Amino acid sequence: MENLRYRVFYEAKYEYEDVVTSNDNTLRITPYNGENQKVITEKVYSEPKGYSFSFKDIFGNTVYRIKVIEPHYSLTLASESEVEINIQEMENCQLPCKIYDPVFLNSSRLIDVDYFKESAKEIIKSAKNLDELVRQIVSFVKDRVKYKEGLTTVNTSAKESFELGYGVCQDLAQITIGLLRASGIPARYVMGVVNDNPKTTHAWVEFKTHSGWIPVDPTRNRFYKIGYIKFAIGRDYYDTPPVTGSFVSSGRGWLKKLNIKVEKE
Incomplete structure (x- = not known):
């Protein structure tokens, strides 16, 4: 059985027409931990910072919930992880x-x-x-x-x-x-x-x-x-959606940029 190890970076940047007073998102943007994958480290964060917690759903997926209440015109949702994969x-x-x-x-x-x-x-x-x-x-x-x-x-x-x-x-x-x-x-x-x-x-x-x-x-x-x-x-x-959520604003919002990088260790 072959083992592979990677560092994984995910960054999504959103922009809004008008000020956002509340932004609530559910995220599946870190590697699955189980079966042929083992998560070594993981970190999920937002800019502006928000209140966050994580849980496992019924399929064993790691799900993060981040709520930002600081007024903002842009939002970044990001993760950094290390994972080992066993090729079966x-x-x-x-x-x-x-x-x-x-x-x-x-x-x-x-x-x-x-x-x-x-x-x-x-x-x-x-x-x-x-x-x-x-x-x-x-x-x-x-x-x-x-x-x-x-x-x-x-x-x-x-x-x-x-x-x-x-x-x-x-x-x-x-x-x-x-x-x-x-x-x-x-x-x-x-x-x-x-x-x-x-x-x-x-x-x-x-x-x-x-x-x-x-x-x-x-x-x-x-x-x-x-x-x-x-x-x-x-x-x-x-x-399995990577990002779902809602925000409070009088204007529209959109995904401005998505950056994903995988590095083999």
Whole structure:
């Protein structure tokens, strides 16, 4: 088993048209701590400073809540972390693999498993083992759905983006999850950062094997030993957004700049 160690930096800068008197945000911007990842250090902060606390959600994700009540026209939300990743081997199995996990086999708000059952039934006919099934599903998704920004949102369901034929990493991941679940393989949504010059957060898939959860990235067509840093896991995007929140102001606000850096130690 190969071990990788990284330092991860995340910084999001927001600007506002008018003064903000209260800004309340929920953050998933530090590495997931568990299974094949071990967090060595982590720090989350804001500028202006605010009241903060952290907790674990039902999936084991580390969630920070920061509330800023100092009047401001801009806000920075940032994290610095060190994490160790254990690269796991993908343990193949003959189909049906009989791997059970109801939370990640059933439909979720953005993924209707029943919708994908007919497509999954056709794909699985030519797959003898789990590795073949995963690769054929990813190939099917990439043939049917082209990467294009601006046509979908975080609220677009897997069914909608599949029928549209276009989407971004979130959409490709959720369609892949729908097909895996429809094939009887537990699969979950992952939000985090890639380990090679990340520009923004990324979405990929983990599917369950007898040896644990194994990553696959349908957007970048990468399989198994990919070494990405996961921030959060869940049933679909709704369980994993990096930043959600609200603010009190008479003007609008927007994300001005996002800086993400990953350094190998």
